Amino acid sequence: MKPANKTLLSFALLTSLAFPITALAQQGESHIGKLTGHSDAGKQLFYRYCWGCHGFRGDGNGENWLPTGSFLEPYLNIQPRNFAAATFKCRSTPTGTLPTDQDLYNAIERGFVMSNMPSWITLTAQNRADLVAFIKTFSPRWKNEKSGEPINVPPEPKLTAESIKHGAELFQKLECWKCHGQEGRGDGPSASTLTDSNDQPIRPYNFAVGARFKCGTSNQDLYKIFMTGVDGTPMPSFADVIKPDEAWDLVHFLRTLQVAHKSPELALWQSTPEGAQQIAARKAQGTPTGSGFKQ
Amino acid sequence: MRTKIGYAAILAVLIATTIALARPSGGTVDGKVTYEGTPAKQKPIDMSKEPSCAKQYATPPTTETVVTGPNNALANVVVYVSAGAPDEAAPSQAVVFDQKGCRYIPHVLAFQVNQELKVTNEDQTSHNIHPLPKINREWNKSQPPGTPPIVDKYDKMEFIPVKCNVHPWMHGTFAVLKNSHYSVSGDDGSFKLPNLPPGKYTITAWHESYGEQTQEVTISGSETKSVNFVFKAKPY
Numbered sequence: 001m002k003p004a005n006k007t008l009l010s011f012a013l014l015t016s017l018a019f020p021i022t023a024l025a026q027q028g029e030s031h032i033g034k035l036t037g038h039s040d041a042g043k044q045l046f047y048r049y050c051w052g053c054h055g056f057r058g059d060g061n062g063e064n065w066l067p068t069g070s071f072l073e074p075y076l077n078i079q080p081r082n083f084a085a086a087t088f089k090c091r092s093t094p095t096g097t098l099p100t101d102q103d104l105y106n107a108i109e110r111g112f113v114m115s116n117m118p119s120w121i122t123l124t125a126q127n128r129a130d131l132v133a134f135i136k137t138f139s140p141r142w143k144n145e146k147s148g149e150p151i152n153v154p155p156e157p158k159l160t161a162e163s164i165k166h167g168a169e170l171f172q173k174l175e176c177w178k179c180h181g182q183e184g185r186g187d188g189p190s191a192s193t194l195t196d197s198n199d200q201p202i203r204p205y206n207f208a209v210g211a212r213f214k215c216g217t218s219n220q221d222l223y224k225i226f227m228t229g230v231d232g233t234p235m236p237s238f239a240d241v242i243k244p245d246e247a248w249d250l251v252h253f254l255r256t257l258q259v260a261h262k263s264p265e266l267a268l269w270q271s272t273p274e275g276a277q278q279i280a281a282r283k284a285q286g287t288p289t290g291s292g293f294k295q
Numbered sequence: 296m297r298t299k300i301g302y303a304a305i306l307a308v309l310i311a312t313t314i315a316l317a318r319p320s321g322g323t324v325d326g327k328v329t330y331e332g333t334p335a336k337q338k339p340i341d342m343s344k345e346p347s348c349a350k351q352y353a354t355p356p357t358t359e360t361v362v363t364g365p366n367n368a369l370a371n372v373v374v375y376v377s378a379g380a381p382d383e384a385a386p387s388q389a390v391v392f393d394q395k396g397c398r399y400i401p402h403v404l405a406f407q408v409n410q411e412l413k414v415t416n417e418d419q420t421s422h423n424i425h426p427l428p429k430i431n432r433e434w435n436k437s438q439p440p441g442t443p444p445i446v447d448k449y450d451k452m453e454f455i456p457v458k459c460n461v462h463p464w465m466h467g468t469f470a471v472l473k474n475s476h477y478s479v480s481g482d483d484g485s486f487k488l489p490n491l492p493p494g495k496y497t498i499t500a501w502h503e504s505y506g507e508q509t510q511e512v513t514i515s516g517s518e519t520k521s522v523n524f525v526f527k528a529k530p531y
Contacts (some may be wrong), residue, residue: 087433096434141432174439175421180459189344193463197427229435234460236423236437240445 028142030101030133037101037127042134046129053116058083058138060198064116064181078115079198083138087197087232090215095229095237097148099139106216112177148178151227153220154244159252159264161272167253170246174238179204183282197232203236207257208282222251259283299300308484316342322514325487326521328480328500332528335504340464348462358464359402360504361444361528368484369526371403371453372502373470375510377478378486379496383474385410389446392457392467394422394438399457399467403503405477408452412469414445421461426469428455435460454501459519468503500524 028039046058053076055062060082066074082089090107091099108128111119120128133207136142157163171177179194181187184207196202205213215225228246229237238251242250256275259282337357342349349355362370366518389411393400397418406412412425421439431449438445449455449471459465470477476496478486491514499509505526512520 085429085433095436096432174437175461178421190461190463194460195463197425197433231433231435234423234425234435236425236435236460239436241437241439241442 019220028137030044030105030129030136032101032105032129032132035129037126037129037131037133039130039133039137042126042130045123045131046134049123050121053080054083055080057277058135058194059085063265071259076116078112078202079196079200080117083135084094086139086141089227089230089232091148091231092150092153092224093148093228094151094239095231098145100150101129101136102130104135105129108132110216112214113210114179114214145233151224151239152244153227154248155222156251157245157248159268161268161275163249163252164256164265164269164275165253166246167249167251170242170250174241174250179234180207184254190233196234202233209260210254210258211261219251219255222254224287226250261277306505308319314454320517321490321492322517323487323489323519323520324491324498324514324522325485326374326511326523327356327484328369328374328486328502328504328524329367329484330361330363330369330528331367331524333530334363334528335531337361342397342464345397345420345462351396354527356396356398359398359466362402362482364482364484366484368480368482369502369505370480370482370484370502371401372480372484372486372524372526373403373405373472373477374480374486374500374524375405375470376471376474376491377497377499379494380474380491385448386475387411389410389413391415391444392458392469394418394465397422397459397462399465401467401479403468403470404471405470405472405479405481407475408471408473409448412447412449414447416440416442422465423461424457425460425492426455426457428453431455431471458482470501498522500526502526504529512517 030037051062053064054060055063060080062080065080086098088099088103091103091167093099093103105128108120108131111117178187178190179188180189186204186206190203191204194202194204211217213221213225214277215221227237227239227242229235252265255263256269258266259279266279270279304500337360338359339355342355354504359371364370385407389408390404390413391403392412392414394415395417416438419440423435423437424445425435427433428449428452430451436445449469451471452473453471455469455471457467457469476488476491478488480486493515495511495513497509498512499507501507505528508524508526510522512522514520
């Protein structure tokens with residue numbers, strides 16, 4: 001081959017190699033079940049649907065949260081998630097570790113009850129997977145650390161009155177009532193002083209009026225909440241201090257605090273004499289329009 | 296006679312080497328941290344929501360945002376070498392952060408990157424340990440009474456506020472530092488940084504309410520250099 005052609009050929013080869021490599025380097029991926037999300041596609045979606053609240057830099061400082069101008073009264077009651085800090089509330093992984101892609105996907109699909117984060121079922125599953133891939137580009141933690149190991153949630157044991165009673169003992173011993181209150185109404189002695197990690201005031205979950213938790217609706221979700229903690233909030237992880245079978249007893253008891261929500265646990269507790277008494281005392285009484293309302 | 300001289304010679308050599316080794320190598324930077332002006336009044340803490348802790352005090356303890364001593368001494372100041380010394384591997388000895396009487400002891404705990412931290416709970420009530428880092432990762436764990444110490448470590452330098460959500464008056468700080476040249480001032484405001492090889496060092500003093508100050512010091516041998524820091528106190 002002539003020397004000129006050789007240089008031309010090697011030049012062409014090198015330049016052609018350069019392009020796909022840089023493209024791959026910028027492309028982050030997410031893996032949720034059979035879906036693979038791509039951050040380039042997620043970027044388009046983020047800057048259309050998400051950045052108003054979550055901010056241009058994904059740090060939770062969107063215009064919808066804090067208006068620009070001389071007064072700084074937040075529009076939303078809970079600050080949107082700061083993706084740059086990579087601390088997430090709803091995970092299947094231990095406290096302080098990164099969530100799995102599935103955790104982030106579930107959060108987008110489910111939304112966050114009693115906050116301004118809607119349930120994004122209006123987007124396709126592929127859209128949501130792409131968003132997960134893009135969200136992970138906001139923090140360098142995703143490059144340096146792997147996601148935490150999801151905790152083992154053992155199969156739920158049989159529901160019995162003893163399980164509920166033991167759960168009640170745990171609720172006392174672990175001092176959950178200090179924040180959540182003796183009836184789980186979010187009115188414990190420490191409740192009024194609670195602040196989240198952004199120093200914003202925050203209330204503990206009120207079992208008496210709720211049916212959905214921040215991180216799901218099932219017993220498994222409830223198990224994961226106190227065994228992984230809700231990072232970024234005052235709710236700690238009890239993974240080091242509760243044994244897995246005891247944790248299920250606590251789940252069964254907590255369901256009996258949700259007096260406004262039908263569940264097998266509540267029905268079983270209602271059928272016992274002491275349970276029926278407690279539930280009657282806690283049920284709200286009065287008309288739906290609020291006259292004579294007694295709780 | 297010769298053996299006697301021989302024994303004496305060996306003894307003399309041994310004594311000489313022991314003396315030489317026992318003397319600390321390198322120089323020392325020491326000094327005092329003081330304040331000028333009027334510091335904010337520390338308020339008594341109302342622990343009535345936690346009777347098991349409240350009863351441990353004859354008079355309620357006060358907040359610790361500014362802790363002072365005689366002669367305008369400023370305590371709880373972390374004085375450390377911020378430049379001029381290489382990063383060091385963590386020592387194997389763990390540091391202990393204790394919860395007692397619903398307070399953190401010590402109020403400011405200084406230790407090294409990757410050094411083991413042990414958090415213990417001596418109280419009759421549950422605490423939750425909630426360090427609030429911005430650079431390191433944030434975790435939050437519950438620690439009921441009688442449970443084993445919580446063990447963790449941090450891999451980046453940072454001054455980390457620590458709080459307990461159940462007991463909102465509890466505040467502490469983890470000072471995670473890159474080398475072993477640090478000292479937290481006591482009630483007399485004094486600090487000491489020994490074992491500094493010859494070189495030019497930047498000494499930084501950090502206080503949780505009054506910020507940071509730096510000074511440059513040069514060590515040429517095994518001398519002791521005195522460096523004092525004066526912080527401006529704010530009445531609020």
